[in-house]
Amino acid sequence: MHFRKTFLAALYWTFLLLSGNAALAQVLTASLSAESAVCQTATATISLYNDQAEALTGLELAVQLPPCAPYLPGSLSGGQELDISDTTAPIFELPDLPPDSTLVLTFQQKPSCACIDQINAGEQFSNQFSLSYDGGELLLPGDPFAIETGLLVVTNVVNGIFTGSKGQTFNRSFTIRNTRFGPIERFTFEDAHQGGLVLSAAPGNVLPSAPNSLLLELDGAHFSAVGDGDEFFEFNESITITEEVLIVDCGFDQFSSASTVRASWGCDSDQCQQAVQTAVVKFLPSTLHPVMLVEPLSETPVCFCGPDGAQHGLVIKNEGTEAATDLTFTIRQIREGTGIDPLSFFIDSAGVLQSVMPVPSEPFEPEALCDVPDELYRSAMISIPVIEAGDSLVLYWDVFYCSLLCNQSDNRWGFKYTYYKSCPPIPFISIDEFIVNASGPEFLGVLDGPIQLLDGEVHPFEYQLLYDSLTSLTGELTLQLYIPCGLSWQNDPMELGGALPSSLDLLPGDSFLLVQAIYDLPLPANVNQLFFDLGFSCDELCQEPFICRDSLITSCPDNGSCGAMPPSLLPIEVITSLSDCSPGGAPCSLQSCSTLSPSHECQPDSVCLQVIEGYALAETTFRRINLGLADADDDRIPDGIGIADPALARTDRA
Structure with missing residues (x-):
């Protein structure tokens, strides 16, 4: 039950007032009936009865109150405030009191924290009254009364001393009791520590506080759950505040964090009393650290002049026990003819997509033929603020190709990254560049034939083409056979894996013959052979002019070209293309380029195109x-x- 201290001082004063020859007897009663406790309001009641035939007029009541229990302005009932400039000595004006009538006057007092020293000293308090009227004045002494106070005491602490390391969470509790009769309307709980901790607690309303401090206020909403269920924290009622403590210090430079815990109460901006307790957390060196796993993703194209990019990515996971912060990822294209689109970067974090802007470097200048974005770069750096322990995300971007001739579905690129961890001994981590060799199914052509060419002979050659989709693709396949002079075409049908070309053209060049065969897709198999013959004649060789070698010493130019032997190798090249890419056609499509260079032993005289008739030696x-x-x-x-x-x-x- 809510503590209510009722002190009734019933004072009966009988006095004679002389008015002419008449003797008037009046009876006055004074009482203090309220919660006479520190920080609680108390109500004083004054009762005046006129038992005579004449009215009392000009009534004024002067009250002298204890300095620590002043009058509350505006609380007067039954009269008017005449002078309240000193709230410990207010003066009230009373209405005229007719015969045989009673006047009841009430006002409130509020004992402050200043009363506690007198309470602890065992002193009592009293109100003094002075009544004046037309014709006289009367002093009315008041009986002494008591004022109670509350006293908070921390009666129990759980986990007041705790040893742990970073990332560990534990609970500690403080039980607080009111050990005196004065009810407390509200109090604050503060835990001021030395850092390295993150605190939360219940019950209580969180108030703004200084760094490294937790401040709660407990009021009637919390007190109703303990004791007799009312909204005051009364004698012998207890409440337990439980903290959840998270250790965030590494334990290398700081070895503990001491807390000073205070339970305080008061009123009117004054603190009446506080209970103080200490606690400490001892830090062990942290063993937490991030473990970063990064897996590359590569999409390989089949067209190499645009307009679509090939999506690449990094699957980034933190499988460690603490966060990695301030991460940077540097991505570098190694394959020639490729560039990174800086506007294509985005992060997928558990299905939430977020665009990010890298810091690009090394501009890439594509060929005019290619249909690609205007700004491409060979390298880019991305920053990610934090990846918590156990979290993962995927970083995506597009790579555009502008590469002509002999393209395979591949990409060669590299990435490296850095990050920070919160604890020593090595807070900064740098991971060396990892090279990614990404490739799709290989479009492979292999040309095989004799090692040495013999003058006047016809030599057999075999070409083998391998690709995993030749039996399912549609469109056309173009095969180009470049035959250098010295070798002659033998009018083979160019049957590839049992399929004859839909068109076969012979296109002469300055020093070669181009045999171009076009096949309809699909082909009969994913592995196909082509057999053809070439004749060789030394008389048909047509290398660039060179000076024939002689036994005499000559004054040669500095480039040393004189006296060189004619080339003894003849390169035969086959270029096979899947011609289904736009723009660019065959040069921008998948292409297999295969070269075979057999040797020959033709005599130099038979191929000399420029003979020197004389030589000079000067010394x-x-x-x-x-x-x-x-x-x-x-x-x-x-x-x-x-x-x-x-x-x-x-x-x-x-």
């Missing part, structure tokens, strides 16, 4: 022989007598 030598000796007869021979004199040496001739 010049000189030496000095007079060595500075006298040469009186100027025969350029020293006279043989005398001492060598450098001043005599001739410098105008050899």
Whole structure:
């Protein structure tokens, strides 16, 4: 039950007031009936009865209150405030009191924290009254009364001393009791610590607080759950505040965090009393650290001049026990003819897509033929603020190709990354570049034939083409056979894996013959052979002009080209294309390029195109022989007598 202290001081004063010859008897009763406790309002009641035939007029009541229990302005009932400039000595004006009538006057007092020292000293309190009226004045002493106070005490602490490491969470509790009769309307709970901790607690309303501090306020909403269920924290009622403590310090530089816990109450901006308790958390060195796993993703194209990009990505996971922060990922294209689109980057985090902008570098200039974005780069760097332990995300971007001739469905690129972890000994982690060799199914052609060509002979050749989709593709396949001069076409049907070409063309060049065969897809098999013959004749060789070698020494130019032997290898090349890409056609499509270079032993004379008819050998030598000796007869021979004199040496001739 809510503590209510009712002190009734029933004072009966009988006094005579002389008015003419009449003797008037009045009866006045004063009482204090309220919660006479610190920070609680108390109501004082004054009762005045006129038992005479004449009215009492000009009534004024002056009250002298304890300094720590002043009058609450505006609380007067039954009269008017005449002078309340001093709330410990207010003066009230009372209405006239007719005969045989009673006047009841009430007002409120509020004992402050200043009363506690007197309470602890065992002192009592009293109100004094002085009543004046037309014709007289009367002093009315008040009986002493008591004021109670509350007293908070921390009676129990659980986990007041705890040892743990970063990332560990534990509960600690403080039980607080009111050990005196004064009810408490509200109090605050504060835990001020030395850092390295994150605190939350219940019950209580969280208030703004300083760094490294938790501040709660407990009021009637919380007190109703304990004791007698009312909204006051009363004598012998207890409440337990439980903290959840998260250790966030690494335990290398700081070894503990002490807390000063205070339960405080008061009123009117004054603190009446506080209970103080201490607690400490001892830190062990942290063993938490992030473990980053990064898996590359690569999409390989079949068209290499645009307009579509090939999506690439990194699956980034933190499988460690703490967050990785301030991550940077640097991506670099190694394959020639490729560039990164900086506007294509986005992050997929558990299905939530977010665009991000990298810091690009090394601009890539594509060929005019390619239909690709205007700004492409060879390298880009992405920053990610944090990846918590156990979290993962996928970083995506597009790579555009602008690559002509002999393209395979592949990409070669690299990535490296850095990040920070919160604890020593190595807070900064840098991972070296990892090279990704991504490739799709290989479009492979292999040309095989003789190692050496013999003059006047016809030689057989075999070409094998392998691709995993030749039996399912539609469109056309173009095969181009480049035959250098010296070799002659033998009019083979160019049957590829049992399929004849839909068109077969012979296109002469300056130093080669191009045999172009076009096949309708699909082909009979994914592995197909082509057999053809080529004849060889030394007389048909048509290399660039060169100077024939001779046995005489000649004055050759500095490039050393004279006297070179004619090339002894003849390169035969086959280029096979899937011609289904736009723009660009075959050069921008999948292409297999295969070259075979057999040797020959044709005599140089048979291929000399420029013969030198004569050679010249020039040689010049000189030496000095007079060595500075006298040469009186100027025969350029020293006279043989005398001492060598450098001043005599001739410098105008050899």
